[in-house]
Amino acid sequence: xxxxxxxxxxxxxxxxxxxxxxxxxxxxxxxxxxxxxxxxxxxxxxxxxxxxxxxxxxxxxxxxxxxxxxxxxxxxxxxxxxxxxxxxxxxxxxxxxxxxxxxxxxxxxxxxxxxxxxxxxxxxxxxxxxxxxxxxxxxxxxxxxxxxxxxxxxxxxxxxxxxxxxxxxxxxxxxxxxxxxxxxxxxxxxxxxxxxxxxxxxxxxxxxxxxxxxxxxxxxxxxxxxxxxxxxxxxxxxxxxxxxxxxxxxxxxxxxxxxxxxxxxxxxxxxxxxxxxxxxxxxxxxxxx
Numbered sequence: 001x002x003x004x005x006x007x008x009x010x011x012x013x014x015x016x017x018x019x020x021x022x023x024x025x026x027x028x029x030x031x032x033x034x035x036x037x038x039x040x041x042x043x044x045x046x047x048x049x050x051x052x053x054x055x056x057x058x059x060x061x062x063x064x065x066x067x068x069x070x071x072x073x074x075x076x077x078x079x080x081x082x083x084x085x086x087x088x089x090x091x092x093x094x095x096x097x098x099x100x101x102x103x104x105x106x107x108x109x110x111x112x113x114x115x116x117x118x119x120x121x122x123x124x125x126x127x128x129x130x131x132x133x134x135x136x137x138x139x140x141x142x143x144x145x146x147x148x149x150x151x152x153x154x155x156x157x158x159x160x161x162x163x164x165x166x167x168x169x170x171x172x173x174x175x176x177x178x179x180x181x182x183x184x185x186x187x188x189x190x191x192x193x194x195x196x197x198x199x200x201x202x203x204x205x206x207x208x209x210x211x212x213x214x215x216x217x218x219x220x221x222x223x224x225x226x227x228x229x230x231x232x233x234x235x236x237x238x239x240x241x242x243x244x245x246x247x248x249x250x251x252x253x254x255x256x257x258x259x260x261x262x263x264x265x266x267x268x269x270x271x272x273x274x275x276x277x278x279x280x281x282x283x284x285x286x287x288x289x
Contacts, residue, residue, distance in 0.1 A: 032126035032137060036118075036190075037087075039125055043186055043202050045085035046209055047121070050179030051114065052086065053078050055095040057172050058110075058251060062098045062268075065258025071171035075214060078175065082210065089118070103272060105281045106251060108150035113244040116145045117183060120237055124190035124230075135234065142236045152243055153280025173252060178218035180245045181226065182209050187238075188227040221245060243279075250275045 037044045056077055060070050092111050093100040100107045119141040123134050145151050182205065189201040212218075222245070223231040223238035231238040254271035257264040269287025276283040 031128070032122050035122045035125035035127070036186075039127070040190075040199070040202050041087070042206050045087060046082075046182060046206055047186070048086040048089055049078060049081045050182055052081055052090045052095060053175060053179060054110075054248065055090060055092050055099075057176060058099055058248075058255065059096040061172070061252055061255035061258070062096075062102070063259055065260070065264065066172065066252065066256040067258070074172055074175060078213070089114075103276075103286050105150050105284070106272065106276055106286070108148075109152055109279070109281055110244075110248065110251075112145060112148050112150055113152070113241070113247075116141060116237065117241055117244070120230075120234070120241065121183070121186055121190060124187060129190075130193075131233065138234050138237050142240065145240065150281060152240065152247055173249060174218060175213065176248060176252065177221045177245075178209070178213045180248075181218045181221035182213075183241075184221055184223055184226045187223065187230045191227075191230050191233070247275070247279050250278070 036047070053074060057070070057074050060073055064070060092107070092114070096107065120138065123129065123137045123141070126134075185205045186202065189198060189205055192198040192201060220226045222242045224242060227238070251272065254275045255268060257267040257271070259265045259268060265287065273283035273286050276286065
């Protein structure tokens, strides 16, 4: 009996997540999952570069702030990734462990948003995609997203205060916007019903990204403007993703002070708490470490 009780206790311990560890998000099951990976591997590889770069940018900014080292490090990081682009998406808590530990709800909001973003592209790239099928799938994905505790609220609060890091983080900000624009343009490409044209457009978008991600202004990175047909067809999902990009850029600005000194850490925590409250998230735990 004692042996059975010990085994039960051990199993319960394994089933209980560690305190402070962000839960791993699982996408809704569907035939369409991993469609971009199957049909457009070159695009998927670039999207993974962007996913890695987003997390790494915020992780570096958390530690060192948004000054010169961030721009240099992230540019070198992305250049290295593009030489051997990853086939699979990153484990976010491995790439950004400080953000995951010290701002758990902010981290979770970004990670659940990444799942929704992936759902949109996979649904559009599916071999059986069509207006009605895609609409039903994305409505379900959006419903599940909105049920999450860390989904971003729809109503914006007052704008977060400027942390003073905008000029110092221009290159990092440009990289984030350029990466999001790749997702937006990919959605517009994948919404094309003819596969041959879709494939041609995707290849052109990938080539443009490889050529311009570092040296050219990325232009608009919203679904509303740059993928208007997708925005009109799936307004709930695209509005949530446009808001996610605003959230990510606000986080970058909030992390501008870095964490080199107690005063910098205090300013960072205050700015990040304000951003969290603006998007309807709990600010609990931010600045606790």
